[in-house]
Amino acid sequence: MADFKTLDDIDLTKKRVLVRADLNVPVANGKVTDATRIERLIPTLREIVKRDGKAIILSHFGRPKGEVNPEFSLEMVVPAVADALGHQVGFIATDWADVSAAQQAIEEAPAGSVLVMENTRFHPGEETNDTELAKRMASLGEIYVNDAFSAAHRAHASTEGVAHLLPAAAGRAMQEELRALEKGLGAPERPVIAIVGGAKVSTKLDLLGNLLKKVDALVIGGAMANTFLHAGGLSVGKSLAEKDLAETANTIRDRAEADHCAVILPIDATVAWHFEANAPHRFYGVEAMDPDGMILDVGPGSIERIKGAIDEAKTVVWNGPLGAFETEPFDKGTVEIAKYVAERTRKGLVVSVAGGGDTVSALAHAGVKDKFTYVSTAGGAFLEWMEGKPLPGVEALKG
Structure with missing residues (x-):
């Protein structure tokens, strides 16, 4: 400041x-x-x-x-x-x-x-x-x-x-936003865990690359997790995945290991055969995926694993939902984790900073939009900040 x-x-x-x-x-x-x-x-x-x-x-x-x-x-x-x-x-x-x-x-x-x-x-x-x-x-x-x-x-x-x-x-x-963001990644209390979800790895390459150097653990969810699962040799059935980015996903994991950043991927998934509200669904371990199914959310085992990682963190930074949160019941992973972070924030156990269009909507859906330390309504600016890029409107205020 x-x-x-x-x-x-x-x-x-x-x-x-x-x-x-x-x-x-x-x-x-x-x-x-x-x-x-x-x-x-x-x-x-x-x-x-x-x-x-x-x-x-x-x-x-x-x-x-x-x-x-x-x-x-x-x-x-x-x-x-x-x-x-x-x-x-x-x-x-x-x-x-x-x-x-x-x-x-x-x-x-x-x-x-x-x-x-x-x-x-x-x-x-x-x-x-x-x-x-x-x-x-x-x-x-x-x-x-x-x-x-x-x-x-x-x-x-x-x-x-x-x-x-x-x-x-x-x-x-x-001023408030910059102070909150400084607590998130600038000079955070460690350990720091980042939760990154959304549809495509290709739109968040810069984000992931920057986070590997700044956080202690990285949770990858949403459809972008499917790309990482595929890259690891696992079947994702008919799920949305950028299979042509398998090599890129593996490179990110290698860099994470070199930077001592733990990458947390789903260990199970909520799978359906039709993408519609309240569609019939089952839980599958990621190593036993139905080839005709679609992964639409993380499963109960993954939710508990993510909660365990959050328990060890002092700072949580969040961008992107963990599943198709707009459509029940595929909102469960996002809602449960959002409420869990909000509760630990209320108890003073973590500093929680979140932002990005879908993220704000997801937290509002979970009823916790006002229960994080700070929720940014800035879409592109928040994402570029997470990517480590200088923001012209902020730089112009310096010196």
Whole structure:
């Protein structure tokens, strides 16, 4: 946390503060259906308002492809921001080609105002990190605060460019996220166990490679475990598996051994012959798989083995479900392990950090989304952090 400033290091009093938020929230019929990201923004906004500053919110929304498109206007998100904040919130329309009208509107707004600017992606320069666009954005404020970790992996004008033009700091949500991630992999309490699931090994090669060097044990679940089982010479029947990556899977296991990282694979599986809710199923040891079956979840033996590994850990980092959690009863492995981690977190036995789109949904399904030490709503940014990649939006706040 010492690498960059926070709100504690900057005087916000009566200042125009550009706040990079992530208002790219789900909307149906013109209304926000999940305000989690908005709620995490509120502490930063309240601090600015309390100091009679003006909070000028920048955010993208959807993919308007650099053109003004009313379908992607942030105006529809303003009521949800106002509801969460309990404070009137204004809206300033602009195509970002000329911000003179926006400058005037901000100047005329009273102290303590909260204003949402129009979608930053209405200008093509946003995603190309155009210098002139960044300058126009910077002209609207005196201080830049990034409170959008979920967009920090993008080097865009509003996430990276502006940060070099104004005094910059992390907002409260960004600060909290970075502190949690530091506890997860940066400087964790050991032993550290990582749980990685999902469908494909091919999408998580960088992730696995980075984790081998940082964790003491690696649980591999989901369909990606099938690839490792196949690589080990076991039959996976008609299960989803990337059989052409067998050599890659074996290389990962060899590297894990060299890095003294234990790889924990399923020892049994929940197998069905049709992928549908409540389909007939049986438990099979992985060495006795039915050639016509599909592995859709870990089995009871695997669940107990994973619990045993968690018992030895002080830190748990999780990305990806252990099975087809959206479809009962193939959610059992993910739900049981999620509840187990949550309970050990409640008892103060582990620090638990989780993130990634499917992971958040899986933990919500298990009813423990709010019972981990920290659950990141940042999909791509969380994954790139786990991969050990520098995040432009964070790097720009340093030094």
